[in-house]
Amino acid sequence: MNSNITVDRPTFVTHLECSLTGERYEADQLHGLSRAGRPLLVRYDLAAIKASLPKAMLEARETDLWRWRELLPVRQTSDIVSLGEIETPLIPLTKSGGANVLVKDEGRLPTGSFKARGLVMAVAMAKALGVTKIAMPTNGNAGAALAAYATRCGIETIIFCPDDTPEINVREIALQGGRVYRVNGLIDDCGAIVAKGAAQGLWFDFSTLKEPYRIEGKKTMGLELAAQFGWKLPDTIFYPTGGGTGLIGMWKAFDELEALGWIGPERPRMFAVQASGCAPIVRAFDLGLEHAERWEDAATVAAGIRVPKAVGDFLILRAVRESGGKAMAVGDPAILKAVDDAAKQDGLLLCPEGGATLAAYREALRLGWVEADESAVLFNCATGLKYPMPAADAVVDRFAEIDLAAL
């Protein structure tokens, strides 16, 4: 019914290249990091795409993620593993944000988070390249997305998460067929275990940016935004930044769209939002460094962005600086207040990481880094339903004489 995932379409991947050195790697082979230990980026014959895909053809298609097939790495239609990757809506946050503030609500994706974008792509490529067993470290949502897609196409998964990962994530991973282990550490401790097993040949390592295709899935956030904004882009983007795949991916998407002639050279100012309790990118940004040191004793209510060390640090910093944006840290109280305000004033339930983007937007407005008349897109990266909410325990007795007017 959705021809995007049933009809064959031409593909245009030419090769992969190291994001640090530019060294070239063959397409259609299994890759991890580059020889320099850095993420690989997928490259396309953009001139050929430009010649064969008129924008009107793209616009006539259904709006889901697979609309962008020519700009994605999956060659064979039969390798697509779909759970319904809809285009996520933009929702005005008029009262708690402002007249020009839109939330991109990524919680509507399969498994309730934007992790589905990256994992749907990475799993399809793993399937295409013959992978049968995958391991991954996760703060929760990525593991849930991996388990769902891998289970759907019969790939085995082993997932390691910090021992304080939300119970709901651990359970959904297991229910969706993943084997899940809690580890007494943070996500990079989990990553070390995954790396060790991968070195032993036990499984393929699906850590953020350690395989080349999650970023291609995440870049669809940028592609969608361009289409939703009528082939302009918003003035500013506030992105909750842990591993930063999405921010890097959007930056790549904008370049590809410009090469196609679908957008101009203008770019949004990119705001990488971290929590005060784990802000390695912000520290490196403020110090003018190209790489970020590991953040010790990381702690924040926004567990999804509790990433002490990101392998793509230099790519995040480069994109933020080129865009004229900032890396910003916000405290847990501001995050929780933002979540409460968005729900109580605009009826929209954000996840803590989404709340962090609203808190950062407010702070940026206060500091004059963004003007109230500029358009701002805040990424709500997961459904707020996955996170703890305050108790609410009023009771009435149906057998009693209730003074309803007093309720």
Place this chain on the structure above:
Amino acid sequence: MNSNITVDRPTFVTHLECSLTGERYEADQLHGLSRAGRPLLVRYDLAAIKASLPKAMLEARETDLWRWRELLPVRQTSDIVSLGEIETPLIPLTKSGGANVLVKDEGRLPTGSFKARGLVMAVAMAKALGVTKIAMPTNGNAGAALAAYATRCGIETIIFCPDDTPEINVREIALQGGRVYRVNGLIDDCGAIVAKGAAQGLWFDFSTLKEPYRIEGKKTMGLELAAQFGWKLPDTIFYPTGGGTGLIGMWKAFDELEALGWIGPERPRMFAVQASGCAPIVRAFDLGLEHAERWEDAATVAAGIRVPKAVGDFLILRAVRESGGKAMAVGDPAILKAVDDAAKQDGLLLCPEGGATLAAYREALRLGWVEADESAVLFNCATGLKYPMPAADAVVDRFAEIDLAAL
């Protein structure tokens, strides 16, 4: 950006009529039940819609719920209160269901359930008609949707739910600005309190089918299905049935689409799915009755369909019978097994009520009521993330020498 909610469009409501007696009521006035105590149905000038809305014009619009403006009751664009009512995807359930089984995943809607469809419409009409305070009984999800939309446009809400309503529902209602009370009873006990307050003039009663517009929102499920199936309809629909608004709404939608000439006279066989522990419609269906008696001591894991007595009982039974379908009850063990199978085999997390439709489909297949080569649509009415999942507690110690191959 989405012109469906920013551009004015002509409206075609002519009047409302009693679903039992056909008695006529004025449009654009506040109504509850008819004088006969039955639901009111909204009627449109379908001939005028046919003359002014070519199907191609509809198809060129964005696919969200507001695409169907001409078939909806909201007159003024400014009364639309939106949280991003996307068209929900159809997801194949190949392994746990079968080759022709699709799940319509309503969990992607705002507040994570299909209740958003009904409430987005009812709240817009309440806003248009000057309502400032609403009360509603709920098993959870309807209350969450009401609170979100009402908060968004400044309408006050008071919500009553059974005392064993899932904690997540109670909390999301409160966080989204609703005043919520637990009641030591079932949903109809809550409904009695709401009715009493409404009679005292304290609030407007938003109970299922007691105001005329939730059904108009729910009917978009039928409109969407027709568009998604290329203006044919599936052979069978399995619908989790509590109050039954959606089933009644879809049946109404199909008639309206036929009047527009967009579909033919063929209809899906409608399967109203209930739980064995609360199956008043099934009992009435089996006994050949037109109305259903209250079900005493209702109990099921699928709380959303724990509705002992439905005010639209005769409309549900009429639609099921006219369609050549059945009313079916499934037990809690079959429901839980279906949820587990869909997650473990197809990577899709259903809510218990969605699981009930899969259980019912399997049973219908076994009984020969549906053939494996017939298309079937199962409604997953809410995200599975809102419901308890089995614990999964494996742990590894990062300080220990782990035999990774043994994990």
